[in-house]
Amino acid sequence: MVYSHDGFGLGNIRRMLAICTHLLDSIPELSILVVSGSPMLHSFRLPKRLDYIKLPCLNRGTSGEFSAKYLGTAIDETVKLRSQLILSAIANFKPDVFLVDKKPYGIRNELQATIEYLKAQLPQTPLILLLRDILDHPDVTIPEWQKHGYYEAIAKFYDHVLVVGAPEIFDIRIEYKLPPKVAQKVQFCGYIRKEFGRKGPNFVRNELRLSPDEQLVLVTPGGGEDGYNLVDAYLSSLALLPASRKVRSMIIFGPEMPSRDQAALEWKAFSYPRVQICEFTDDLMSYIAAADAVVAMGGYNTVCEILSVGKPAVVVPRIKPSQEQWIRAEHLAKLGVVTAIHPDRLTPDVLLRSVLQTLNTPQPKISAPAINLNALPKISQYICTLLAEKRALPFCRTCQPPEQLQNLAIAKIV
Structure with a gap:
């Protein structure tokens, strides 16, 4: 299951769909359920074995403040509705892996109830945070993460942090002063190589x-x-x-x-x-x-x-x-x-x-x-390995497990 953070533009949902498409191409028996509030999700060509639940749209203006984009409801009511839809989806879909985009607790903490449910009811489901290369200036990101308890959330709940970027361009471990317990969960995957278009x-x-x-x-x-x-x-x-x-x-x-x-x-x-x-x-x-x-x-x-x-x-x-x-x-x-x-x-x-x-x-x-553009196969390697650890799926045919996870996975399978 994939949670796509979205509040401004098309960037988040396009990135997550590219990752989902590569995962489906790499892992034959995989199915993916996306939960997203993107108003443009239906406009993209969606691959087989992927479906989505559309959340009520939120909008983030240039001030950074969220509001309901279309519904005439207050932001708190809208977030509560989104939160309950996500929780219901995960309780019924029971994913083998949960991939979260950008915000450890989601927009306005809408994922908190879901994350707590996962750890209590589905403790074998790995929780993965996906971050793009750069979030914001460190002077903004560090206080925001401290205020919302994101460092503690990653340390307590998340198994891995996958960064679609390269440390030689921007190293979030250093720039955002990640505590050692959080920094050790970070894996840089490189940037996302885009496939050539349908027309020459x-x-x-x-x-x-x-x-x-x-x-x-x-x-x-x-x-x-x-x-x-x-x-x-x-x-x-x-x-x-x-x-x-x-x-x-x-x-x-x-x-x-x-x-x-x-x-x-x-x-x-x-x-x-x-x-x-x-x-x-x-x-x-x-x-x-x-x-x-x-x-x-x-x-x-x-x-x-x-x-x-x-x-x-x-x-x-x-x-x-x-x-x-x-x-x-x-x-x-x-x-x-x-x-x-x-x-x-x-x-x-x-x-x-x-x-x-x-x-x-x-x-x-x-x-x-x-510049490293191998993010998609790298992410597939991690997902393949996590699924193999759970015996949910065999290793996919097109990738090998990352070295740091391979020995653990083999030991568990044997």
């Missing part, structure tokens, strides 16, 4: 009617809820584009961009015949692979997509309600992997100069293979 680059470029001498810039603000400024700055930058440059632009707004913002940007885009726009695609990788350069926000999934195809990119991360995107972009920019622009410095002129420089030097200084 030549097919996409023909679909968009690009001529051979045109360069394609893909603009993607992720889910789009706070992507207006990035897209607006990019459209304004096209007025400064030299007439000699043959650049076509594909802008994907994201399904959560407000209708008013979409309408304003569509109106502005009418002035630029070489701009094509769409609201959403579930095959973003096809367009990233076809592009000569990408202009994007710095969300975890988008960065992984850029790294997976070694695509040159200009990243303009959000800095509210979290510094996570800027910290990631800054670290990758220092490695020469992307060009990063702080949103406070974002102007059409700055953006255009960065885009043209990126188009003129299309190969990143560090190729994607230089």
Whole structure:
């Protein structure tokens, strides 16, 4: 069973679905039940042997405060409803492994009752916390974890902490001052390699009617809820584009961009015949692979997509309600992997100069293979081993158990 933390954008559910899909491909007899409040879950292609329970949606504005997104109910009532749905699901589904995204107690502690039930009624079910590479600035994350008792929760309840990142880029054990009992549970899995899209680059470029001498810039603000400024700055930058440059632009707004913002940007885009726009695609990788350069926000999934195809990119991360995107972009920019622009410095002129420089030097200084992108097989190894320990399933055919767990697993099976 998988709990997908979600309160802003598409990042969490996209990441968790990528993990679930790889697990199902790796472990033939596995079934996965996802509990999530993502309003876009139904829009994705879901693999066989995966089903989901849709929780009432929550929304987290730029202030970081949660509220009910659609229901006219108070936040406490909505969280109570979500909490009871999760508890009922786990009591009836009785998972062999429970994978929790990001927050040890869930949003506003909605998982606490479920975790206590697991330990009392299903003590043989391992509890795994999955963390992305960076949560927020340490000055924010450390006090938040201390306030909510997350260090103690991990030490008491969780068997493993899997980090989809690399310690050489950001080591959460050091940055977030994890106590030794918590730090020893941490395993870095690398970043998530994204599979190539369903359409080849030549097919996409023909679909968009690009001529051979045109360069394609893909603009993607992720889910789009706070992507207006990035897209607006990019459209304004096209007025400064030299007439000699043959650049076509594909802008994907994201399904959560407000209708008013979409309408304003569509109106502005009418002035630029070489701009094509769409609201959403579930095959973003096809367009990233076809592009000569990408202009994007710095969300975890988008960065992984850029790294997976070694695509040159200009990243303009959000800095509210979290510094996570800027910290990631800054670290990758220092490695020469992307060009990063702080949103406070974002102007059409700055953006255009960065885009043209990126188009003129299309190969990143560090190729994607230089960064560990093996998170999915690594996670599958851990899940395979835990299931084998419980004799719920044999080791999957496509992976071997991690060395630190292999001896324990073999001993228990024998």
